[in-house]
Amino acid sequence: MSLKILLIEDNEQNRYLLSFLLEQAGHQVVAAVDGPAGIARARTLQPDIILLDIQLPTMHGYDVATALRSINALAGTPIVAVTSYAMPGDREKALSAGCDGYMEKPIDPENFVHQIEQFSHASGSGHDGVLP
Amino acid sequence: MSMSMPRAASKQQTIPLRSRALRITGIYAIVATLWIYFSDQVLFAVFPDAADFTRWSVVKGLAFVALTSLLLLWLMWRAFGAIEKSHAALRRSGSDLRELNVSLEKNVADRTRELEAALIRARAADALKSAFLATMSHELRTPLNSIIGFTGIIQQGLAGPINDEQRKQLGMVRNSARHLLDLINDVLDLSKIEAGELRLSLASFDVRETIERISGLVRPMADKKGLTLELQIDGALDTMHSDRRRIEQIILNLLGNAIKFTESGQITLIAEREPAFRKEADQEPVEALRLLIRDTGIGIRPDDMTGLFQPFNQVDSGLTRQHEGTGLGLAICRRMAERLGGTISVESEWKKGSEFSAILPLEWHETTGN
Numbered sequence: 224m225s226l227k228i229l230l231i232e233d234n235e236q237n238r239y240l241l242s243f244l245l246e247q248a249g250h251q252v253v254a255a256v257d258g259p260a261g262i263a264r265a266r267t268l269q270p271d272i273i274l275l276d277i278q279l280p281t282m283h284g285y286d287v288a289t290a291l292r293s294i295n296a297l298a299g300t301p302i303v304a305v306t307s308y309a310m311p312g313d314r315e316k317a318l319s320a321g322c323d324g325y326m327e328k329p330i331d332p333e334n335f336v337h338q339i340e341q342f343s344h345a346s347g348s349g350h351d352g353v354l355p
Numbered sequence: 356m357s358m359s360m361p362r363a364a365s366k367q368q369t370i371p372l373r374s375r376a377l378r379i380t381g382i383y384a385i386v387a388t389l390w391i392y393f394s395d396q397v398l399f400a401v402f403p404d405a406a407d408f409t410r411w412s413v414v415k416g417l418a419f420v421a422l423t424s425l426l427l428l429w430l431m432w433r434a435f436g437a438i439e440k441s442h443a444a445l446r447r448s449g450s451d452l453r454e455l456n457v458s459l460e461k462n463v464a465d466r467t468r469e470l471e472a473a474l475i476r477a478r479a480a481d482a483l484k485s486a487f488l489a490t491m492s493h494e495l496r497t498p499l500n501s502i503i504g505f506t507g508i509i510q511q512g513l514a515g516p517i518n519d520e521q522r523k524q525l526g527m528v529r530n531s532a533r534h535l536l537d538l539i540n541d542v543l544d545l546s547k548i549e550a551g552e553l554r555l556s557l558a559s560f561d562v563r564e565t566i567e568r569i570s571g572l573v574r575p576m577a578d579k580k581g582l583t584l585e586l587q588i589d590g591a592l593d594t595m596h597s598d599r600r601r602i603e604q605i606i607l608n609l610l611g612n613a614i615k616f617t618e619s620g621q622i623t624l625i626a627e628r629e630p631a632f633r634k635e636a637d638q639e640p641v642e643a644l645r646l647l648i649r650d651t652g653i654g655i656r657p658d659d660m661t662g663l664f665q666p667f668n669q670v671d672s673g674l675t676r677q678h679e680g681t682g683l684g685l686a687i688c689r690r691m692a693e694r695l696g697g698t699i700s701v702e703s704e705w706k707k708g709s710e711f712s713a714i715l716p717l718e719w720h721e722t723t724g725n
Binding site for chain 2: 308
């Protein structure tokens with residue numbers, strides 16, 4: 224099943240990397256470079272899943288997650304933080320800001336797509352929502 | 356009579372002064388009485404006439420008053436002068452004391468201000484350190500994400516076909532990037548521990564299952580080098596309440612080192628119950644897990660033993676280095692073991708092998724220490 228994925232990521236290389244991996248697997252990726260652009264795209268796109276970097280310019284990732292969560296139309300859309308924050312409490316902060324999952328960078332290029340697909344499916348069938 | 360109290364000493368001085376006053380007054384009373392008595396007799400003998408006697412008696416009285424006035428004046432002059440002098444001395448020492456007091460207070464205030472400033476600086480440095488760690492972690496991982504990610508993509512042939520040499524070289528890029536990531540993670544781990552930011556996640560878990568699982572992870576490494584890996588787990592060990600992930604990390608590191616530094620022979624992991632472990636001499640003894648990891652490897656030179664648990668203190672450092680590793684493993688293990696109320700130590704014989712021993716309390720709670 225092809226997924227419609229919104230990717231909010233400011234780093235060009237990482238944006239390209241994640242888009243490439245996901246598109247290679249047959250998914251549709253729409254990228255946004257910061258929070259406000261991402262939120263605007265999310266409203267019109269109605270994605271199946273949102274991948275969110277946390278350290279973003281102009282608007283912090285946690286605030287973006289909270290803003291996305293407040294949009295009714297996106298109530299069932301899983302938000303996965305894909306972040307290089309790896310300090311204690313970062314996972315908890317991301318989850319309490321409204322993210323459903325948390326992935327640490329660097330991502331594993333062999334398993335990344337599989338993890339996202341699994342998360343999207345599991346989330347669709349209503350599990351508790353935290354990636355392993 | 357000897358008295359040592361200051362109050363008693365000042366009292367001692369006033370008593371002779373008062374008795375002196377008493378003596379002077381007494382002598383004066385006697386002399387004056389005798390004077391009045393005898394001088395009147397002498398005067399009467401010289402001036403038997405009543406009118407003459409009365410007149411000279413007045414003169415004699417006036418002379419007496421004048422003389423005694425002078426005497427009184429002289430006495431008071433001396434006494435008051437002495438009092439004034441001692442008052443002045445008192446005032447001087449009083450003002451000296453006040454000055455001393457003021458300078459002491461100023462000193463104390465200065466020191467307090469300095470300490471407060473140092474504390475504020477230390478706190479700021481601490482906050483800066485934490486912020487720096489978070490930033491470092493992020494800034495270093497972001498480019499590594501691209502390096503590892505794109506290498507993986509090309510290696511998998513997702514970006515087009517590659518030949519075997521290219522695949523081999525990309526594998527080297529990937530390994531180097533992984534090694535760099537391990538270094539970053541280890542440095543961060545160590546810094547988190549040093550900054551007191553290592554959060555423990557305490558829960559009960561099965562000791563035997565944990566040891567067997569971790570041994571399973573390293574067994575392929577041992578098999579590859581033709582080493583036997585033997586486990587001896589005490590049947591009395593069942594559950595433990597501690598941070599499972601950290602304990603796994605310690606076992607993994609010690610086993611990994613044993614395999615890394617052994618070319619032939621065997622690695623033995625012995626896990627036993629230690630009934631009375633004391634980390635400090637004054638502590639109540641607690642039940643603990645004792646892990647012994649013994650190898651038949653190259654061992655450690657006595658000179659290298661001391662710095663073994665220090666960060667970046669690899670025994671084979673420099674260009675001649677043969678063994679992969681960040682050089683932070685043992686430093687992290689020791690700090691983690693300490694954070695969990697335990698210790699790690701080592702015994703080794705050069706060219707014969709090493710035995711690392713970790714002792715970790717079976718029940719550890721945050722409130723128990725740290």
